[in-house]
Amino acid sequence: MSNIDGNGTHGEELNTWFPYPPSRAAKLIPPIVLAYIGDAIYEVAIRQYLISKANLRPNQLHRTATGLVSAKAQSMIITELDAVLTEEEREVVRQGRNAKSGSTPKNADVLEYRHATALECLVGYLYYTNQQERMAELIGKGIEFMINKP
Numbered sequence: 758m759s760n761i762d763g764n765g766t767h768g769e770e771l772n773t774w775f776p777y778p779p780s781r782a783a784k785l786i787p788p789i790v791l792a793y794i795g796d797a798i799y800e801v802a803i804r805q806y807l808i809s810k811a812n813l814r815p816n817q818l819h820r821t822a823t824g825l826v827s828a829k830a831q832s833m834i835i836t837e838l839d840a841v842l843t844e845e846e847r848e849v850v851r852q853g854r855n856a857k858s859g860s861t862p863k864n865a866d867v868l869e870y871r872h873a874t875a876l877e878c879l880v881g882y883l884y885y886t887n888q889q890e891r892m893a894e895l896i897g898k899g900i901e902f903m904i905n906k907p
Contacts, residue, residue, distance in 0.1 A: 783885035788849070788856040788878045795881030800826050802896045825903055828865030832872035833906070834899035835879070841898065846879060853878025 779786055803825045807818050824830060835850060842850065853875035862870035876899075883892035 779885055783882055786881075786885065788852040789858055789874070791849075791881030791885070792853055792856065792858075792874045792877035793881070794884060795877035795879065798884050798892075799831075799877060799880045799896065802893070803900070806900055825900065828862060828869045828873035830903055831876045832865070832869040834902060835872050835876040837902045838876075838895055838898060841895075842879075846883075849879050849882045850875040 783791070800822070803822050804818070807813060807821055813821070839847070839850075854871045856874060856878065858870075858874060865873065880892055880896070883889070883895070
């Protein structure tokens with residue numbers, strides 16, 4: 758495993774509780790790879806949010822989660838979040854949006870799919886740069902937006 762600081766870690770970029778750090782610094786990981794991990798983290802965050810609510814049945818949990826993790830929902834969320842992103846975060850979003858995934862979206866148009874990939878890329882980047890509080894803040898804002906949208 759490559760390392761940066763000689764100790765097998767990436768210094769501040771390592772999530773110390775996780776046993777498998779990325780093989781390189783987050784800025785060197787391709788956006789589509791950041792989106793890959795960001796997708797999983799985002800889905801876990803959505804599931805944790807839903808489970809925190811009272812009296813949801815498994816079928817209801819699944820339907821609600823599917824609505825919040827869809828490309829359409831993620832596209833709307835990243836558009837809404839743009840106003841509160843830092844310049845660094847906007848650059849990560851831009852790179853994620855422009856990343857070529859090599860796959861075709863099944864239930865979304867190409868633009869929605871690219872915006873969804875951008876959100877997932879941002880989540881992956883924040884995760885690997887050990888910015889969990891910021892990641893939780895942005896995901897929380899996204900959930901709030903979707904729950905309260907007109």
